[in-house]
Amino acid sequence: MNLDRTKLLVLGSLALAGCGESTAPTGDITLAIQAEDTISGGLMAGTGDEDITDGWSVTFSQYLATFGEIHLVPAAGSTEFMVQPRLVIDLTTVPETGRVVRMGALPEGRYTFEYTMPVAEADMTRDDSVSQADFDRMVAEGCSYLIVGSATNGARTIDFDFCLDAEATYECSSTEGMEGIVVSAGSSTAFLTVHGDHLFFNGFPAGDEGTVVRRGGWLALVDDATGADGTVTNADLEATPISILPSTEYVLTGAPTVEGAAITNMALYARAQLSTQGHLNGEGECIANGVGHMHLSQGL
Numbered sequence: 001m002n003l004d005r006t007k008l009l010v011l012g013s014l015a016l017a018g019c020g021e022s023t024a025p026t027g028d029i030t031l032a033i034q035a036e037d038t039i040s041g042g043l044m045a046g047t048g049d050e051d052i053t054d055g056w057s058v059t060f061s062q063y064l065a066t067f068g069e070i071h072l073v074p075a076a077g078s079t080e081f082m083v084q085p086r087l088v089i090d091l092t093t094v095p096e097t098g099r100v101v102r103m104g105a106l107p108e109g110r111y112t113f114e115y116t117m118p119v120a121e122a123d124m125t126r127d128d129s130v131s132q133a134d135f136d137r138m139v140a141e142g143c144s145y146l147i148v149g150s151a152t153n154g155a156r157t158i159d160f161d162f163c164l165d166a167e168a169t170y171e172c173s174s175t176e177g178m179e180g181i182v183v184s185a186g187s188s189t190a191f192l193t194v195h196g197d198h199l200f201f202n203g204f205p206a207g208d209e210g211t212v213v214r215r216g217g218w219l220a221l222v223d224d225a226t227g228a229d230g231t232v233t234n235a236d237l238e239a240t241p242i243s244i245l246p247s248t249e250y251v252l253t254g255a256p257t258v259e260g261a262a263i264t265n266m267a268l269y270a271r272a273q274l275s276t277q278g279h280l281n282g283e284g285e286c287i288a289n290g291v292g293h294m295h296l297s298q299g300l
Helices: 037-041 132-141 217-225 234-239 266-274
Strands: 007-012 026-035 057-067 070-074 079-083 087-090 099-107 109-117 145-153 156-164 168-172 181-183 187-194 231-233 278-280
Touching (some): 026 037, 057 109, 109 278, 145 217, 156 234, 156 266, 234 266
Antiparallel strands (some): 026 099, 057 087, 057 145
């Protein structure tokens, strides 16, 4: 993200710091965090487009995530506007209408929308949905996600507990068919939407996500390879080579690197998938750390 712009203003609650006496037309904008329903409702086994296709069902009891900075860059003009939620929140508790992080007024026009999901830091705000112990764990382990849940297939259930660094910067602009947001007279809401199913993608779509299916069987493969105790942790992911994934079911072509490293184990696989989960306004596309993928529906 390029922060060396002519001027940076911070969007304040119901006001724009530094606006001065400008008489340019403005519109009210609400910025809100939104969780895809796969986070609150889980993923079901089935044959639908959003189902897990290999018989596994998944539910999440916790889905903690970090939010860092939001940048709104006008298509015309040199002033960038910034909001800093610096928040750790459990996305399973976010209502369908979203969790508002800031309201304010901006000059009318089109904006590129950028936001970050960094690793947790001690000076971030801990939402009431996050326990002090979990917050401290994320800070200590350098995580951007803390995800706890279970997967079931028939009589077998596997619990999972992941605290992973999937730090990402999302640029939601005209690239990949997105056009950011438009601020006009009246009021509108821009949603920072986090999807909950990318952990179960069987590949890394660089084009149309319609080529991807969702599979939960990798959890069983990791569990079997690490003692079959019914629980999969960070340590299990790190100990399991990526070669455990059957090439007939998983496609690693186009997989991004993680901090410059190729994906060699399941921890890196999970981190790479999580780093693509940020979207705008539901299904709106964003470039994640310089890499994009497309959904069939833009949802704008």
